[in-house]
Amino acid sequence: MTRAIRSLAFAAAFATASGFAGSVVEAQTLAAVQQRGVLNCGANGNLAGFGLPDAQGNWTGFDVDYCRALAAAIFNDPTKVKFIPLTAKDRFTALQSGEADVLVRNTTWTSSRDTTSGLNFTGINYYDGQGFMVRKALKVNSALELSDAAVCVQQGTTHELNVGDYFRANNMKLKTVTFATSDEAVKAYDSGRCDAYTSDSSALYSERLRTAKPDDHVVLPDIISKEPLGPVVRHGDDQWFDIVRWVNFMLINAEELGVSKANVDAQLKSDNPEIRRMLGVEGKHGEGFGLPNDFVVRMIKAVGNYGEIFERNLGQGSPLKITRGLNALWTKGGLQYAPPVR
Amino acid sequence: MADARGQMRPTISPLNDPRWRSAIVQIVLCLVVVWLAYAAISNAADNLARARIASGFDFWTSTAGFDISQTLIPYTTQSTYGRAFWVGLLNTLLVSALGIIFATIIGFIIGILQLSRNVLVSRLAAGYVEIIRNLPLLLQLLFWYNAVLKALPNLRESLTIPGGAVLNNRGLFLPKPIWGADMMVVLAAFGLGLVAAIAYHIWARRRQALTGRQYPVLTVSLLLILALPMAVFAGLGFPVSFEHPEMGRFNVRGGIEILPEFAALLFGLSLYTAAFIAEVVRAGVQSVSHGQTEAAYSLGLRPGPTLRLIVIPQAMRVIVPPLTNQYLNLTKNSTLAVAIGYPDLVQVFTGTVLNQTGQAVEVVVITMAVYLTISLVTSGLMHLYSQRFALRER
Numbered sequence: 063m064t065r066a067i068r069s070l071a072f073a074a075a076f077a078t079a080s081g082f083a084g085s086v087v088e089a090q091t092l093a094a095v096q097q098r099g100v101l102n103c104g105a106n107g108n109l110a111g112f113g114l115p116d117a118q119g120n121w122t123g124f125d126v127d128y129c130r131a132l133a134a135a136i137f138n139d140p141t142k143v144k145f146i147p148l149t150a151k152d153r154f155t156a157l158q159s160g161e162a163d164v165l166v167r168n169t170t171w172t173s174s175r176d177t178t179s180g181l182n183f184t185g186i187n188y189y190d191g192q193g194f195m196v197r198k199a200l201k202v203n204s205a206l207e208l209s210d211a212a213v214c215v216q217q218g219t220t221h222e223l224n225v226g227d228y229f230r231a232n233n234m235k236l237k238t239v240t241f242a243t244s245d246e247a248v249k250a251y252d253s254g255r256c257d258a259y260t261s262d263s264s265a266l267y268s269e270r271l272r273t274a275k276p277d278d279h280v281v282l283p284d285i286i287s288k289e290p291l292g293p294v295v296r297h298g299d300d301q302w303f304d305i306v307r308w309v310n311f312m313l314i315n316a317e318e319l320g321v322s323k324a325n326v327d328a329q330l331k332s333d334n335p336e337i338r339r340m341l342g343v344e345g346k347h348g349e350g351f352g353l354p355n356d357f358v359v360r361m362i363k364a365v366g367n368y369g370e371i372f373e374r375n376l377g378q379g380s381p382l383k384i385t386r387g388l389n390a391l392w393t394k395g396g397l398q399y400a401p402p403v404r
Numbered sequence: 405m406a407d408a409r410g411q412m413r414p415t416i417s418p419l420n421d422p423r424w425r426s427a428i429v430q431i432v433l434c435l436v437v438v439w440l441a442y443a444a445i446s447n448a449a450d451n452l453a454r455a456r457i458a459s460g461f462d463f464w465t466s467t468a469g470f471d472i473s474q475t476l477i478p479y480t481t482q483s484t485y486g487r488a489f490w491v492g493l494l495n496t497l498l499v500s501a502l503g504i505i506f507a508t509i510i511g512f513i514i515g516i517l518q519l520s521r522n523v524l525v526s527r528l529a530a531g532y533v534e535i536i537r538n539l540p541l542l543l544q545l546l547f548w549y550n551a552v553l554k555a556l557p558n559l560r561e562s563l564t565i566p567g568g569a570v571l572n573n574r575g576l577f578l579p580k581p582i583w584g585a586d587m588m589v590v591l592a593a594f595g596l597g598l599v600a601a602i603a604y605h606i607w608a609r610r611r612q613a614l615t616g617r618q619y620p621v622l623t624v625s626l627l628l629i630l631a632l633p634m635a636v637f638a639g640l641g642f643p644v645s646f647e648h649p650e651m652g653r654f655n656v657r658g659g660i661e662i663l664p665e666f667a668a669l670l671f672g673l674s675l676y677t678a679a680f681i682a683e684v685v686r687a688g689v690q691s692v693s694h695g696q697t698e699a700a701y702s703l704g705l706r707p708g709p710t711l712r713l714i715v716i717p718q719a720m721r722v723i724v725p726p727l728t729n730q731y732l733n734l735t736k737n738s739t740l741a742v743a744i745g746y747p748d749l750v751q752v753f754t755g756t757v758l759n760q761t762g763q764a765v766e767v768v769v770i771t772m773a774v775y776l777t778i779s780l781v782t783s784g785l786m787h788l789y790s791q792r793f794a795l796r797e798r
Contacts, residue, residue, distance in 0.1 A: 151759040158457065158764070179762030180457035200654075211654040212574060217751070218759035223469040226481035236481070237655065238471040239665070241745045242755065250745065253550070254558045254573045255664065257654045297456040 091163055091295070091302035092136070092352055100142050103129035104162035107147025108245055110268045111375050111382045112168045121145045124375040125166040127365040128187060128293060132164065132309050134364035135357040149243045151218025154179055157296060164306055165294040168262060170220045175294075184307035186292045187368075189388035189397050191285035192224050193263035195270055198280050200257060205284035209234035214247045214256035216240075224287040225260050248272055262289050267382045305351050311400035312358045315340055316367035318391055318400070323366035326359055340403045347403055368398065448765060463761040464489075470756055472747045474663055485757050492752030493774060499669055499748065500735040500778070506674035507734060508727075511681025518686045529682065536679035542740055544676055549668035549744040556664070559655070568648045569659075576662040577649035584643030593636040597628040604628070665746035669738065677734045681727060688723035689715060720793040728786040732779050749774060 095101050105126060106113035113123040121143075130140035146162050157165045158180050168190070169175075171183040194213075196202050205228070215221050217240050229236035239256055241247035244265070251259040252273045261269065266281045273279055293306050316322070319337050321329045329337055338344040342355035349355065365371055369391075376384045390396025418424040452459045464486040471481050476494040479487055517529035536544070553573050557563060562572040568579040601624070608619040637643075649659030692715050700710040741748040742755060749771060758767040 151755055154759065154762060155764055158455065158762075174760075175762070177456070178458035180452075180455040181762075208654070210652050210657070217755050222471075222756060223760070226469050226471050229471075230481055236471050237473060239473050239745050240470075240747065240751070240756065242742050242751070246743070246745065249550075250553070253553045255553055298454070 091299045092305065095136060095163055099137070100144050101129065101133045101136065102161065102163045103132070103143050103145050104148045104153055104156050104165035104167055105129065105145045106167045107145070108149075108243065109168065109265055110271065111264065111380060111384075112268070113145070113147075113166075115145070115147075122375065124188065124371060125168060125293075127371045127375065128166045128309065128313075129164070131313060131361040131365045131371075132306065134360040135305070135309060135353055138354075138360045140364035149218070150216050151242065153218075154181060154294075157181060157294060160296070163295075163302075168265065168291045169294055170262075170289045171292050172220060180297045181294050182297050182303055184293050184295060184303055185310045186290040186397075187310050188264065188291040190262040190264050190289035190291050192221050192260060192287040192289055193266050193285055194258045194260050194282045195251075195266045195279050196258045196282060198278055202258075202282065205282050205286060206232060206234070208258055210237070211257035212237045212239060212255065214239050214241065214251040214259045216244045216247045216261065217242050219261075220287065220289065221260050221262075228286045244269065262291070264376065264382075264384060267384055271381060301352055305353065308351065309361065310368075312340065312361060312403075313365075313368040313371065314391070314398050314400035315403060316358065316362055317369040318393065321362055321367060323362055323370060326362045330359070336403065452765070458761070458763055459766065461766060463757075463763060463766075466761075468757070468760075470760070472752060473745075474661075474666060474747055485761065488757055489749070489753050489770070492747060492749035495747055495752075496735075496738055496741075496749040497778075499666065499673065499738050499741070499746070502670055503673040503677065503734050503738065504731050506670070507677035507681055507730070510674060510678035511730075512685050514678060514682035515685025515689070518682060519689060533679045533682050536675055537683070541672065541676050541737055542743060545668060545672040545740055545744055548672045549665065552664050552668050552671075559651075562651070562656070568646060570649045570651075570656050572656070573664065574655055575664050576667070577656045577659040578662070579646035579648050580658065580660050582645050582647055584645070586640045586643035589640060590633050590637045590643070594629070594633040597630075597632040601625040601628040663746070665741070665744050668744055669741050669746045669748075673734055673737060676737070677730050680730050680733075684723055684726045684730065685719075688719040691722045692718045717793055721790070721795070724786060724790040724793065728783050728790075731782050731786065735778055735782065736775060 103126075105121065106123070107115060107121075109123070111123055112125045113121065114126075115121045126145065129143045129145065133143045134140040136142075146156060148156050148162070148165075148167055153165055153167050153169065154175070156162045165181075166187075168188065169183075170190075171186065175181055176183055194205050194208065196208075202208065209229070209232075213225055213236065215225060215238050222238070222240065225238060226236065228234075239247075239250060241250060244261065248259060248269050250256060259266070259269065263281060263285060270276050270279050270281065293310065295303050295306050315336075319334065319340065321337060321341070326341070330341055330343055332338060332341075335344065339347060341359050342348050342357070346355055348357050351357070354360075366374070372386065372389065373379045376382050377386065386394075386396060388397045390398065392399040449459055465484050468483055468485050468488045469481055470488075472479055472488065472491050474495055475491045476498065477487075477491060479491050514529045514532055517525050518533070520526045520529070556571065556573040559572050559574060562570050564570055570577040604619075604624055605621055608621050612618055647658050649656045651657075696714050696718065697710055700714045705713070738748055739750040742751045745751075754767055754771050758764055761767070
């Protein structure tokens with residue numbers, strides 16, 4: 063329902079706003095955010111580890127910390143974020159229409175989303191892949207045994223398409239049951255409507271804990287797709303694109319250079335020129351973004367570096383206990399790699 | 405200016421001539437509306453292009469790539485978005501049409517029961533109406549979906565219903581009839597019986613008008629329409645076989661599959677709308693003055709014919725217009741399918757297709773046009789029907 067309403071509002075807004083005002087909001091997202099005094103961040107709201115408000119309304123999660131880092135960079139205050147919980151199928155419309163300034167909602171980067179939806183992906187903050195969760199009692203060891211199985215899936219995701227491709231490529235019969243939210247999909251799976259639930263494997267670890275008896279379910283080892291997740295911005299504002307892209311790069315660089323929440327003040331006195339440039343002690347690298355020179359210091363003080371964000375929300379410091387895997391730094395056999403500050 | 409008699413008419417400026425003035429105002433208004441529409445559309449297209457959002461209808465023929473759980477026409481993941489649109493539309497029409505039929509039947513029964521002289525019956529019927537129509541439909545749909553799912557056994561403990569049907573939390577699986585070649589003869593017998601029954605009906609009415617004698621129309625019609633084809637069917641040695649649903653590793657295979665999402669939606673919509681229809685029917689029947697019934701009784705009509713010939717035709721004039729509203733509501737409410745995973749037009753088209761193509765404007769406009777068309781067709785048909793009950797002056 064909310065999606066339908068939002069789409070209608072979007073269509074109507076487009077028709078009227080364009081008819082009378084003449085042009086859509088173009089560029090100047092940073093100025094608009096600064097003037098508003100708060101960052102509107104499209105978030106998940108329903109996935110422990112990535113984005114979930116607690117009983118008091120405090121948001122936590124991997125993607126949530128990216129929004130906080132962005133707010134810290136702009137306002138020097140990680141609490142100046144308004145989180146907009148979005149379902150998978152609402153999310154792009156919310157960003158396109160300007161309701162959200164940035165979308166950090168475990169969103170997969172694909173060519174069509176990048177080119178025909180008026181969106182730009184700024185980078186990859188999590189390398190993921192699609193997997194399946196099944197009941198242990200089914201004694202299934204591989205996704206290849208799932209022919210004829212009923213698969214619950216969330217609407218408006220790449221998973222809907224990947225599962226179709228995978229079953230077709232392996233000559234298996236597919237029966238999907240599609241739900242508007244992951245909540246409904248998991249509930250239906252848990253109540254026995256489906257044999258399997260498919261999503262990003264990181265999400266599966268989190269959703270497993272939401273089932274009535276997590277120990278009865280197992281995540282299959284098969285990864286059937288590449289799901290590079292990353293923050294998304296509207297097309298047409300290069301300055302804002304650069305800021306969001308470099309928030310990710312700076313968090314990764316900070317981990318690589320050993321700058322953490324605990325030692326960031328001490329690191330300001332470091333002799334390492336790379337650290338000095340990154341933290342704004344040397345050069346004027348912040349100004350290029352339209353931000354203060356010490357914006358990286360603010361970010362690190364608020365949320366820590368990439369590794370700290372990962373461990374706190376997804377890794378050993380969280381109930382999910384996901385290992386770094388592909389998301390380890392390039393220096394440690396992973397794929398996380400950021401361009402230098404220079 | 406001179407007219408035929410050569411008299412001069414006073415010359416007035418066109419601006420002060422009411423005919424000219426109204427024409428000018430209307431032309432200007434039309435131009436303004438057309439300009440506004442044009443400006444809105446061209447600017448929207450312009451802005452979409454500037455924001456790099458694809459526009460146009462090219463997506464219609466692109467491969468969809470996703471699966472749909474209930475398809476009335478052949479559909480695979482390699483079908484097009486256009487095909488997915490038709491699948492969604494047919495699913496919407498199916499649940500709406502069946503919902504309208506069930507809601508009407510239940511609604512009429514409950515509505516009549518509300519007028520029963522038996523206090524227990526009328527109170528129960530009134531209680532049904534008050535409970536159902538005062539709870540939000542979405543809540544009811546979620547209740548039915550979860551109640552249905554939770555109550556049903558899982559695949560391993562499937563219930564086998566005598567006759568070969570299988571029931572579990574994946575749905576109801578019925579044996580699928582496979583008709584033999586001789587089935588054409590049975591169909592022909594059915595058609596023949598139908599024609600004969602109609603002919604007999606016309607003949608009986610003429611005879612009644614002439615002689616006043618009544619004929620057993622119902623019995624004869626049933627015999628002709630049902631018994632005749634059944635007899636032919638039996639005489640040909642039952643030319644039908646059944647594809648029985650079988651247990652697969654994960655799911656039941658074969659047979660006719662009725663999804664729990666479909667059942668819950670149909671159930672919820674029918675019961676909900678029936679409560680409103682019951683009120684419409686009750687009000688309609690009560691709107692017929694009691695004097696009409698008394699007049700009929702005094703002419704010697706029994707209660708049955710009184711209801712059929714006197715009360716209902718007059719009540720229908722009051723019932724049909726609000727009934728149309730309920731049918732339109734039911735069709736539009738079927739979009740709540742989105743909450744329980746039934747692939748109706750909104751779920752498939754403005755859900756998955758909109759999201760995968762990113763073309764919100766086109767998809768939403770098409771969907772709105774479809775619902776508008778369905779609604780207009782429904783009210784058009786109901787208008788034709790209500791004309792049958794219109795007062796005719798003689």
